[in-house]
Amino acid sequence: MSNKTVKPALATDRASLIKQTQSEVPFDMVVIGGGATGLGTALDAVTRGYRVALFEKFDFAKGTSSRSTKLVHGGVRYLAQGNISLVKEALHERSTVLNSAPHLAQPLGFLMPCYKTWQVPFYWTGLRLYDTLSGRHSLGKTEILNAGKTRSLLPNVLSSGLVGSVKYWDGQFDDARLALAIARTAQQEGATLLNYCEVVSIEHFQDKVSGVVVKNTESGQTWQVKSSCIVNATGVWVDSLRKMDDHAAGREPRKMVAPSQGVHIVVDRSFMSSDHALIVPKTADGRVLFAVPWLGKVILGTTDTARDQPLTEPQALKSELDFILKESAAHLQKAPAVQDIRSIWVGLRPLVRPQNTNEGNTKSISREHTIISSATGLVTVTGGKWTTYRVMAKDTVNHCIKAGVLADRATVCTTDTLRLVGAQSGRRMTQPISQAPGLSIYGDERDQVEATEGAHNQLAEGLTEAMVRFAARYEYARTVEDVLARRCRMLFLDAALATQCAPQVAQILQSETGIDPQLDAFLSLAEHYRTIPYL
Structure with a gap:
């Protein structure tokens, strides 16, 4: 990774940032949505020399991008589904993320406890393939551990019937702060980003997008921002923006997104006093369960429940909490109860809806991303996963160039070697993310x-x-x-x-x-x- 001199923090004075977007000179690109994908797109575009503005209705990463399972991973579950290409891409990007922000993303050892003798070679074989697919980006060798070693690394793991475990490596991160680091790096490179600024309409000229009208949600002030390249990166809310665009052209768009809800609960480290994570690859209903040490606590989750409408603050269902607590009790000696929960958060995944989607089942929907252009030239990107945000951004900028809404300047993506704010000295960080923050x-x-x-x-x-x-x-x-x-x-x-x-x-x-x-x-x-x- 290339190193840069550490630069003083840039002020984020709101009045100055707003003024920058009120110029009569059109922007090369306007990005709508301040989650991982939108922020990554702004960073990619600005580092290629484009003039970029980004607007977020709420705060950066308020939605899905701050509510993940905190894992930078290739996706063991996608390997089991046979999606080799997605796993290979994610494993490569895992390495890129860990190197671009080592203070916010680090390797983490995972243990998969086994209670039947056949499980040890079965899981080891699959995880060795996972290692092989990572190639030179491997974080560590997959190992078979006996029951004693497993208990020493996971002191609260259920001991009764424990045969041993398979240990493999993935990564973990602070998702919201990584999103912020991407935003601030884009600002450092020359992009203008604003939170609490809602795009209230998409402007058109001769049936093509020509700009947006932005509303400062703090003051109510509105203004027009001109650009012939508008990127809709609003995650589970992309269909609302597409409807805004297509209604102006007299059309009704087909829904792209089938939102899926993931619930996580947080408990004290006393329930897993370890710097290793526990993974249960197949629970009673086929879902994966994680117990991840994170910032001095333990995250238990996740669920995968179809939701009809994307909500800003979705609510955990009783059945989801019951599932997490029941499965935790099946794999921990001392299991948390309802009164031990310190926090509950719910995130929505923007899963791309195929034509024949069964509305009640989102577990089988691909986590790969999709980019489309509307008849008016609006570019929409959705789907994917946090780990692959940079590839999604690169593909989006390339798509805009190919679609002719962004001038081709014969530049290439360089974000694979770009260190983010907070990591520009190249100094390695020593405190694990599993420990209490400071x-x-x-x-x-x-x-x-x-x-x-x-x-x-x-x-x-x-x-x-x-x-x-x-x-x-x-x-x-x-x-x-x-x-x-x-x-x-x-x-x-x-x-x-x-x-x-x-x-x-x-x-x-x-x-x-x-x-x-x-x-x-x-x-x-x-x-x-x-x-x-x-x-």
Whole structure:
């Protein structure tokens, strides 16, 4: 990977950023949607020399991109489905992600406990193929461990009948902060990105897209942004944008996305005091169960439930929580109960809907991405998975060039060798992401954070006044939720603790931004993350 000199953090002054998008000069590309795919597309395009603007209705990564299982992986389950091409691509991209932001993405060992003798060679054979497909990007050799070694690495694993385990390697990451690093790197390269700016209409000239009308959701101000290249990267919401575009042309688009809901619960490390993850490849209903150490807690999940409508804050179903708790109890000596849950979060996957989709079954739908152009020239990208965000972005920019909505400047994608903000010195990080968070999440910028006022005023473990101020000045943070959900991950780790910290965070944010930091809205949201459906 190429190294760059560490640059001082760029200010994210909102008034200045808005002014940059109000120029009469058209942008080469306007990206709608500030999740992993949209941010990656903006970064790819700007590094090829294009003038790029990106607008996000809420905060960057508020939706799917902050609610993953926190794994950078090739997809063992996709190997079992026979999707070799997707696995090979994801394994290559896993390596790229780990090298581009080692403070936010790192290797993680996974153990697959076996309770029948035949399972050991069976799973070992499949995972050795996984190793082979990774080639020079392998993170470690697949091993067979006996029962004693398995218990030493996973002290709380169910011992009764344990034959041993198969250990293999994948990666884990801080998804929201990686998305933020992509956004800030795009800004550093010259793109203009704005959160809390909603695209309320798509403009057309002679039946082709010509720009968008943007609304500042904080002030209500609207303005027009001109571009003949509009990319719809809104994830599970792409159909709403396509409808906006096609209605202007008098058409009704076919739905592209079949949303799938994934639920995760968080419990204390006492339920798995390990820096290794546990994977159950086939649960009672055929789904995969993970127990992943992450930022000082343990994530248990996930589910795969079809949903009719994409919601900003989807709710966990009782059946989903029952499934996670029941399967956890089947594989852990000491199993968590409902009262042990620290936080619950739900993410929606933007699965591409084939023509003959069975509406009730999303487990079999491909996780590969799709890019299409409408008759008006609107480019829509959806599907895929977090690990392959960079390839999705590269394919999207290439598609725009091939479709003739983006000028061909004979440039090539260089994001495979680009270090992201926080990793530009090339210095390797030592603190595992499995441990409680601290200054390590800032990578190269930790000295700048420590030099910010309030560095010694600790609001809670892993959060200081300086971190809140840094988030407001350099990380686009506008609300308490932005800070406690995505700049630091407290809401996802311990919703009750986040509730306690919220008033202090609100006070600091208001002094920085001069606007209402939406404390009451956050307290209501935190209650949502604490709510057990049947209590």
